[in-house]
Amino acid sequence: SNTRQMEQRGQFRITVWEEEHFHGKRCEFMLECPNILERGFQKIRSIKVENGPWVGYEYPEYQGQQFILEKGDYPCYQAWSGNSGYRTEHLLSFRPVKCANHSDSKVTLYECEDLQGRKFEICDDYPSLQAMGWCSKEVPSIKVNSGAWVGYQFPGYRGYQYIFERDRRQGEYKNYNDFGTQAHTNQIQSIRRVQH
Structure with missing residues (x-):
């Protein structure tokens, strides 16, 4: 492989x-x-x-x-x-982090848990998700289509970090408990591709 x-x-x-x-x-x-x-x-x-x-x-x-x-x-x-x-x-x-691919990274944000509700596909780095049209401070669930991503609790890549990878959990993070053991909220307000 x-x-x-x-x-x-x-x-x-x-x-x-x-x-x-x-x-x-x-x-x-x-x-x-x-x-x-x-x-x-x-x-x-x-x-x-x-x-x-x-x-x-x-x-x-x-x-x-x-x-x-x-x-x-x-x-x-x-x-x-x-x-x-x-x-x-x-x-x-x-x-x-074995699946990072800066030139081929895509992630889908979902309005609800379990990859339900309205969705938003992104392929780029966003220091503020709200500034680009995501209407909430929260991301209830995430699917990594390709690559690896870092989500942050606050805008500007600040606060708790969550690593999201295509090759873990089949890329599916269905609620904030999947984000990491320190996750107490589904608050994610900025996200970027992992550099490699």
Whole structure:
């Protein structure tokens, strides 16, 4: 498969450090890590993504807040949490996002849960869904037709992040419980394609 070829060519590579600014214990990964504690780390506080993208999680086993980690340097937690306003000072699990395809990405937003009601197809990045015609601050359900996307709680790519992928859940996120374990609401006001 294409994904396997990408893995073999080292398409996914991340280096993590226990302390900020690339200090302390370090380790390189090319595959997912469900629990950094089992690798003898207490936490991850800085990251370099050589080949990605990846998603990092607040807790082991891909639980809690999720953060997209695209190619680049993340010297401290502010670099991955951005202007989210939610402090997650370390990450404890992470995995590659294997279906990102910036040039072929499509997602369908639905007015109701379970992929029901009026729908809105998008293929581009939207810093404000309301500004482009979505009449609500909420997106009750989402279907990823292709690629990988990051939805954000607030306009301007702020607030909680939710990673939506074509190759997980068959691309179907039928209610906010599917968005992630930290999702307490279906509020999504901006969305963009994952860079790779």
